Structures are given as C-alpha cells and as structure tokens.
Amino acid sequence: MDAKTILGQLEKKSGWISDTLHELVQQESPSEDRQAVNSAMALVEHCALEQGARVKRHKQREFGDILELRFGPSRSSRKPVLLLGHLDTVWPIGTLKKMPWREANGRYWGPGVLDMKAGVVMALAALSTLREMESSRPVTLLLNSDEEVGSPISRATTERLALESASVLVLEPAQGLAYKTARKGVGHYHVEVTGVGAHSGVDFEKGHSAVLELAKLIQTISGFTNLERKLTANCGVVAGGTRSNVVASQAWTEVDVRIAKASDAAYVAKLFRSLKVSDPHCKLTVTGGINRPPMERKSGTIALFKKARTIAAELGFVLEEAATGGGSDGNFTAALGVPTLDGMGAVGDGAHAAHESVVIEHLVPRTALLAAMIASAE
Numbered sequence: 155m156d157a158k159t160i161l162g163q164l165e166k167k168s169g170w171i172s173d174t175l176h177e178l179v180q181q182e183s184p185s186e187d188r189q190a191v192n193s194a195m196a197l198v199e200h201c202a203l204e205q206g207a208r209v210k211r212h213k214q215r216e217f218g219d220i221l222e223l224r225f226g227p228s229r230s231s232r233k234p235v236l237l238l239g240h241l242d243t244v245w246p247i248g249t250l251k252k253m254p255w256r257e258a259n260g261r262y263w264g265p266g267v268l269d270m271k272a273g274v275v276m277a278l279a280a281l282s283t284l285r286e287m288e289s290s291r292p293v294t295l296l297l298n299s300d301e302e303v304g305s306p307i308s309r310a311t312t313e314r315l316a317l318e319s320a321s322v323l324v325l326e327p328a329q330g331l332a333y334k335t336a337r338k339g340v341g342h343y344h345v346e347v348t349g350v351g352a353h354s355g356v357d358f359e360k361g362h363s364a365v366l367e368l369a370k371l372i373q374t375i376s377g378f379t380n381l382e383r384k385l386t387a388n389c390g391v392v393a394g395g396t397r398s399n400v401v402a403s404q405a406w407t408e409v410d411v412r413i414a415k416a417s418d419a420a421y422v423a424k425l426f427r428s429l430k431v432s433d434p435h436c437k438l439t440v441t442g443g444i445n446r447p448p449m450e451r452k453s454g455t456i457a458l459f460k461k462a463r464t465i466a467a468e469l470g471f472v473l474e475e476a477a478t479g480g481g482s483d484g485n486f487t488a489a490l491g492v493p494t495l496d497g498m499g500a501v502g503d504g505a506h507a508a509h510e511s512v513v514i515e516h517l518v519p520r521t522a523l524l525a526a527m528i529a530s531a532e
C-alpha cells in the first residue's frame with residue numbers, strides 16, 4: 155500500500171482528527187478518577203464501533219477499564235500488529251479551567267493533548283483509513299487507564315497481547331521529531347528509618363535521630379548514580395520528624411531509579427540491599443524494585459525503525475531515532491522480545507507540563523506514517 159496514497163486519504167480527515175481530539179481532551183481523565191477515564195474510554199469505544207471494530211472491555215475496579223479493540227479480519231494467518239496507548243493523564247479534574255483547549259501558534263493546547271490523546275486519535279484515523287483502503291492486516295488497539303501510575307493493572311494484558319503480535323507500535327509522543335528506539339527502565343524504592351524519639355531539650359541523649367540517619371543514607375543512595383552507565387538514583391521526596399524540638403523517630407525518602415541495561419536491575423537490587431544505618435538504635439526498611447525493564451535497542455526494533463525511516467522519506471520528511479530516560483508500556487513488550495517501536499504518536503512539547511501542546515502540521519503526516527507502518531508490517 156503506497157504511503158503517498160494513504161497520506162492523500164488522511165488529508166481529508168484533518169477536520170475529524172481536530173474535532174475528535176478536542177472532544178477527548180474536553181473529557182478530563184486523571185488516572186486516579188476511574189469514572190472520568192471510563193468516560194474518555196466510552197468516546198473512543200464509540201468511534202471504534204463506528205469503524206467496525208470488535209470491542210472487548212476488561213472491567214477494572216481500582217482504575218479505569220482496559221479497552222481491547224480488534225480491527226481487520228477476525229481470522230487471519232498473519233499475526234496482528236499491536237498498537238499501545240493509554241487514556242489516563244497526569245492532570246487532575248479541573249485543569250481545563252487553567253489550561254483550556256485552544257488552537258494557537260499552529261498548535262492544539264490542553265491537558266493530555268500530547269500525552270497521549272493525540273496518539274489515540276491518530277491511531278483511530280489511521281485504522282479508519284486502512285479500512286477504507288481495504289487493508290487485510292489484523293490490528294489490535296489496546297488502551298489502558300493506569301499507564302501514568304506505572305500500569306500495575308494493565309501490564310499482564312499488555313504482555314499477553316504483545317506475545318501474540320508480530321510487532322508493537324507505541325502511540326506515545328515523539329521525542330522532538332524522533333521515534334524512540336530505546337527507553338530506560340524505571341524503578342522505585344521506599345527507604346524508611348525508624349529512630350528513637352526524644353525531647354530535644356530534656357532528653358536529647360536518649361534520642362536517635364531518624365532524620366540524621368536518613369541524611370547519611372541519601373548521600374549513599376545518590377552515590378549509586380553512574381552517568382556513564384546511564385544509571386541514576388534520585389531521592390525525589392524526603393520527609394521526617396514532627397517538630398524542631400523533637401529528635402525525629404521517623405524519616406523516609408522516595409527514590410526513582412533509572413537503568414539502561416536489563417542486567418542492571420539485579421545490580422541495583424544488590425546496592426539497595428547493601429544499605430545500612432550507622433546508628434545501631436535505628437532501624438532501616440527498604441521496599442521496592444525495578445518496575446519497568448529497560449527497552450534496549452535490539453535488532454527487531456532497529457528493523458522497524460529502518461522501515462519507518464524509509465516510509466517517512468517517501469512521505470517527504472526525515473525521521474530520526476532517539477533514546478529516552480522515560481518509561482512507557484513499550485518497555486514491557488520490548489523486554490519480552492517483541493519488536494517494539496515507540497514515540498509514534500504526536501509531535502509537540504510539554505508532556506506533564508503547563509505548556510502541553512501538539513504541533514498541528516505534523517499530525518496528518520505522522521498518522522500516514524503510522525498507517526503505512528501498520529499496512530506494511532510483517
């Protein structure tokens with residue numbers, strides 16, 4: 155299927171893309187609000203049904219549902235292509251008041267527009283075009299509601315569907331203009347010290363400060379960072395103590411860990427196991443681990459990227475590849491050995507930030523590239 159023909163078809167859909175994206179951004183959908191995410195999901199489900207998709211909704215209690223949409227023939231000798239996305243955002247209900255949907259400076263603005271409501275709309279537009287062009291390629295579009303909180307519920311479904319698929323295309327935003335061929339793995343640790351509380355004036359000697367011990371531990375943990383190894387440990391949150399005139403009995407830190415190599419997961423675990431308090435009256439508790447394995451730049455992913463670069467050239471633009479420190483559901487599928495290409499959603503800026511926006515002129519060409527990648531998948 156010719157990429158230029160696909161582009162021609164998609165150019166007629168730019169109004170539909172804009173209207174649908176507007177509607178989807180208007181339905182706020184923070185991960186924590188199950189009903190709100192489900193309302194956004196209902197909008198997408200409605201569009202998909204109109205396109206003849208077979209719908210399976212995996213009901214969830216803690217977070218919003220997981221939406222599994224099947225396009226193309228129900229029986230095929232070819233494995234499906236899996237498109238991965240999420241409908242939750244990091245933005246609480248009411249954000250639209252401060253960050254309303256608007257079109258300005260060649261961009262659409264609004265909470266979740268880039269990460270990743272535009273990616274979801276692009277997938278729907280790509281699939282409707284392929285249907286019009288009578289593509290026989292089976293496709294699964296999987297949308298979850300818990301990606302922004304680490305995909306605790308949806309991970310198993312994502313992994314199961316990835317294993318039955320030929321390849322995985324992830325609808326997360328591009329990195330600048332580039333597709334993502336590598337992502338760091340993400341870990342989280344909670345490090346807590348229990349000391350002995352005391353009045354700092356009356357009984358200072360009887361106290362054993364959890365805050366002091368934690369301060370030393372933060373030095374040690376921060377020292378785990380090795381930039382050459384692309385390993386970072388960030389004590390991003392600290393808390394402890396109750397008042398200045400009390401020797402603190404409790405203190406803790408939340409640590410974000412990033413690794414570039416899968417084998418570093420065990421190394422990081424060993425580092426955290428080696429932590430010790432220097433004051434024997436204090437007690438240390440460490441919980442956590444690597445949540446998302448890294449997406450390493452492997453041959454299957456490189457082959458997908460090369461194909462994307464060729465199609466992009468046919469469409470008249472240069473496609474670069476990039477690595478990122480951020481994680482996505484692509485980390486899970488890549489770690490299973492399923493060829494995974496990420497960053498195939500919108501081009502823009504400010505994911506998780508007040509200037510979140512999508513560049514309009516890239517929407518249609520990138521959607522054409524996505525559609526052509528689906529159509530030409532092995």
Ligand SMILES: [Zn+2]
Nearest residue numbers: 269270301326
């Ligand atoms: Zn995202």
